[in-house]
Amino acid sequence: MKPRALALAALFFLVPWAAFAHVGSPDVFYEGPAGPYPVDITIHMPPVVPGQAQILARMKNSDPVKVSFLPIYSTTAVKNAPPADPGQLVGGETNLYSGQLWLMTFGAYDIEVRIDGKAGPGSIQIPVNSVATSQLPLPPYLEKLLLFLGALLGIGGLGVVEASIREATLPPGAVPTARDRRRGLVACGIAAVIILFLLAGGNWWWDAEAMNFRRHLLNGGWPDMAANVQVRGSQRILHLTIGGKAFAPDYSLPLLLDHGKLLHFFLVREPGRDVFAHIHPVRTGGKTFDVALPSLPEGRYEGFCDMTFAQGLSTTGTMAVQLPAMPAPQSTAAAMVPDPDDSWAAGPAATAPTAPNADTVYQLPDGQRVAWKAHAALRVKQDAALRFQVRDAAGHPAALEPYMGMISHVAVLRDDGAVFAHLHPTGNYSMAAQMYFMQKMSSETGATKGDGMAGMAGMPGMMDMNHPGPPDALISIPYEFPSAGSYRIWVQFKTGGKIWTAVFDADVAA
């Protein structure tokens, strides 16, 4: 089937079945402790189901440890999980361990990374979504090879049929007569017709399997979202309906709180991506949510909405909405009280430095400066080098204040909207899903692995309001860009009781 036909088929048959955290960015990253061991973990997710996840765990030091990986499915008893797979030390490395895990079905999995060393056992739960996100194209060399072998089989098969009818029943020494030869050729012709039918049938079968695959393929946002904006007094209220088409009318979305919010909703004005907001709609019905918009200028906005379903499946819905101009201030009481963790920013990105090996600096209006530390040229599926340092107007490291349990929240968007990711210093997975799996482990095994069984505030990487930020005001985000292109990066943090947003651009090469 031609690629264009495949694309059309995908459009017609795209029935989003499974969820997909982020958009176009399936790999999962973690940076933090696994018990007593600090570790960076990267999970390269397979684009198909069943498929094999590739896991890399880099220890922060070179002390010998044993690393193993255990997949736990969200709805299966932990006691029925397979034995943990031992990680292998990567050749030429002293602290990098790798392993593979088969993820056999659609849905939420937990990959428990276990580390055992001098300090005793430690582990960390990393939630992943097992969904089909793309289909491998048939490489040209393989297409040619299969065509060659197919032709060989076709021609060879015809030759065998012709020979079998012509002379297979003749006794040794006998010579085929003209009638034998004619019968052979007739059989050859019949076999050619049968082979053509078989090829047509095989092609139809292949197409049907590909169509079926695409029914479960999700390479964009899910579930469907619709939005409209109503002006109430001096406020613009964004009314969201999530999954109006995907779910039954009376269905109520079973969502988990993630960083204390049901939804994390990001708005980016297009074109230009010059305005950004990170807001938190509140539930008004089974599938409906409202949020009072901050003072965003009017225009067309792309929306990305992160949510985590019960049983650990996380996803990002996408939509577009036209925001009207701000209404005139009125003396009437506000229809909705804005969430104190809502934030927004407008303006261009930081200008790239002209000197090599220099930081890229974003200047905030109050004099604070956010420096994206100098880094090598960015490439796909390599460290994105997202390390930022915040300095106050006097040039000293700023006192970062945690908000929503994190020292920073970062959003990444490719210029065509095909890649969107919501990142934290601990990684890019859903912490609500992580908490779900930690509680599952705790309730089913009685274990108190990790240190987060008491709730999200106690989870690895989570910080309460009184937690001091890093003394050097350095924000490090584990991430790899999934594909080449131009990206915009919004780095959010809190100082002086106010949430700030720094904006950067990045060009990522293949």
Next chain:
Amino acid sequence: MLSPEVMRPRQNHLPGREPVFWPGLFFAFAATSMAVGIIWDISWHTTIGRDAFWTPAHMAIYLGGALGGMTGGWLAFKHTFLAGPEGRDSSVGIFGGRAPLGALVAIWGAVAMLTSAPFDNWWHNAYGLDVKIVSPPHALLGIGMSSIIFGALLLVLARQNRATGGAGAGLFIYVGGILLTMVGVFASEYCFPNEQHAALFYEVCAAVFCGPLVALGRAGRVSWPATRAAAVYIGITCLMAWILPLFPAQPKLAPIFNPLTHMVPPAFPLLLIFPAFAIDLILRRTPQINGWLRNLMLAALMAAAFLAVVIPVQWYFAKFLISPYADNWFFVGNRIWSYADGPGKYRTTFWHVRPDRPDADLFGPSAAGLSWALGTFSAWLGLLRGGWMRKVRR
């Protein structure tokens, strides 16, 4: 004007030299290796789950393919380049070369298996690891494997048909049994004991087993050939069902709904000896006849006999197999479930038989009629093929 070749008299009555024994033995070994390998591989997938290129089950399949292809290749080389005029005359010609027909079919099967390997690898990467047996690359692999086994059958047939005193007839029966085993493996998705009260089971059975049984019955030169081949099928499947669970194993893929401790056996085989006996009985009383209408009537008769035996035998035997009485090492009744099949009533009930369910597939007069039609067509093809196989000498 007639060509000199046409004018040359046929030497139909020359006895011909009996082909040597060892290629048939090699082919029989290759066929056995593949049949054992495929049953082992399915057990591997349903028990351990995790797949790799170098699993022993895969090695058994590859060994069978390689041995079949190489033996066929050697025979082709020998008959093309090393054999004298007499040797070359005991083979068929293709594209300037010569080989026994069975060798050519086996070579074709080996190329088909070879083609399926990169195709299957890409398929896994593009659409995910197989969760069902039947996929296009697996179909190609199955066609390749079946071709090697059919090539083995043709090679031993040529020996049987040329020999005097019954030489080669036993090997033909054995390889015929392997062929039935392969058919059983590829039809196994539709032949679970729990499916044997649904219409599809009887339709599939009639379509896939009638033809091979009739062909074997027609081509065999020992008494009761189809029955004996069916006994080989039952024997091989039973041996695998009894041996595999002796090996400890545990699932290594999540989610695991059925914690296993040993390799999963295949389901107890179909009792094909009974319908095969009916077919043999009819063939014994019916000499080879000509004319498509007569053959069609004979095929209809044999399909009816096949179903008349299969329906009561499997209907009641399946009831036994899903009962607690069959939950033992011999009948492996409730021991056939994979690591992904959790406990539940579905294990001990028949599927697709509740009329109020959307998946209902009740066996009634229309299903019986369809089964008969499919069986008739299959048996008709089997008669044609069997009649031809009986004459294969090269």
